[in-house]
Amino acid sequence: MARKVIEVKGVAKYFSGVPALKDINFDLEEGEVHALMGENGAGKSTLSKIISGIYQKDEGTYLVNGEDCNFANTRQAVAKGVSIVTQEFSLLRDLSVAENIFITNDAYYNAGFLSNKKAMAEKTTELLKLFHMENYIDPWEKVERLTVAQMQIVEIAKALSKNARIIILDEPTASLSEREIAVLFEVVRSLKKDKISFIIVSHKINEIYEISDRITVLRDGRLILGGAKTAELKQSELIRAMVGREVSDLYGVADFEHRDFSGEEVLLEVEGLCDTWDFVKNVSLKVHRGEIVGLSGLVGAGRSQLVRCIFGAEKHSSGTVRMRGKELKNGSIYESMQAGIGFVSEDRKHDGLFQEMSININANIADLVAHRGALLSHRRDLEETTRMRDKLRIKMNDADAAVKFLSGGNQQKVLLAKWLMIRPDLLIVDEPTRGVDIGAKADIYQILRDLAKEGTGILVVSSEIPEIMGLCNTTLIMREGIVTGVLNSREIDEEKIGYYSTIGMQGEEK
Secondary structure, eight states: OOOEEEEEEEEEEEETTEEEEEEEEEEEETTOEEEEEOSTTSSHHHHHHHHHTSSOOSEEEEEETTEEOOOSSHHHHHHTTEEEEOSSOOOOTTSBHHHHHHTTOGGGEETTEEOOHHHHHHHHHHHHHTTTOTTTOOTTSBGGGSOHHHHHHHHHHHHHHTTOSEEEEESTTTTOOHHHHHHHHHHHHHHHTTTOEEEEEOSOHHHHHHHOSEEEEEETTEEEEEEEEGGGOOHHHHHHHHHSSOOSOTTOGGGOOOOOOTTSOEEEEEEEEEETTSSSOSEEEEEETTOEEEEEEOTTSSHHHHHHHHHTSSOEEEEEEEETTEEOOTTOHHHHHHTTEEEEOSOIIIIIOOTTSBHHHHHHHHHIIIIITTOOOHHHHHHHHHHHHHHHTOOOSOTTSBGGGSOHHHHHHHHHHHHHTTOOSEEEEESTTTTOOHHHHHHHHHHHHHHHHTTOEEEEEOSOHHHHHHHOSEEEEEETTEEEEEEETTTOOHHHHHHHHHTOOTTOOO
């Protein structure tokens, strides 16, 4: 039997008297990957933060290599070989890779100044060799110039530089492409051979089945499934444990059939659109009333830049955008909103929500700008927020609490609520379920389908091929700023999306 490097027994954590965790048991074996799963708000992050010293437990026992621990901070956890890589990286973007890895290591500094630059670079290269990245990441490259995947590798290298034997990865693949995910998983498998143990917090079921040895599921702060062997656990059983209900038809495809929307009113018409940065090149598309149109392609294909140009968040250099036949002013978000367009941004934390402001303000602010001017009514706003809470199943206790205290999935629903408040005829949604759990995904898909049935046109950007295939009536595939293929729901499959995303062009097949 493998040695247990972490044992959590009967642990509880309270915030303002409310239990975030109650009677949790969890263990991690040497050299294994143990997945920690559950819906947003289930308690996964709270448990991870207790293990890594960010939070302190209120009840129970926590053992690291058999030693009773209750870390007061992350420094104490690191001293015992426990490190966490959070979704929000702790890297200093203006400093180099080497400086970030060794910034807290006094051996490389003298009176606050770098004293052994050569040794620091050599040690960084040595660490990067563990990831086979020594030829791809320069020790003196500024972190701000790295890809997200490279930043993640630097974070793990930073942990290893402190002799970490237990590494927690919180939503490690949320912003990675398939190729970058494959590299990350190869790194994890390589480090496992050296008996380094991992806890992975993730919502992505397919990835967890690929990389994990065991799975623990939390729901509403309680243990639902403890340390089940991944190879023996059916996906349907995992989903039921996570959400507390059957989610047999995730995309709502049971009543989804191919429809010809050509006879419906054209809501959005884009012709020959090019952006000022040359990321979007002569793109044309239409969205009809009640139609869900998808934009697929690899990361960097120009999809997000395209929808930002359509909405007016970026200016376009040529081409036209029309809403119900009326040309919209170039680069005007206000005119787009007035025309009935809503835009759910890819980055909810920076472009979508005001994190320090209340749920109530965030939910009502777009309607305030588009329709009400300076007319403020706290009572009316609360009524509208409550209506959206019930409609979208947003889990919240107090509408006047800061939105930052909500889980990722509930923040995403607040962002949807913000734009549904303006009652849009067209809703643009960029990566609708990024960082969202399986239960919230099912809710969001149902919301989008219900909107389409009510006549709203929807334009969806997604990097998840199953999401595109399960949700969209029509899909445009982009590569290097151009549309390479247009597929309806009868024609679409993963092979065609992959072909047009990489090498193919519709009409040129041999």
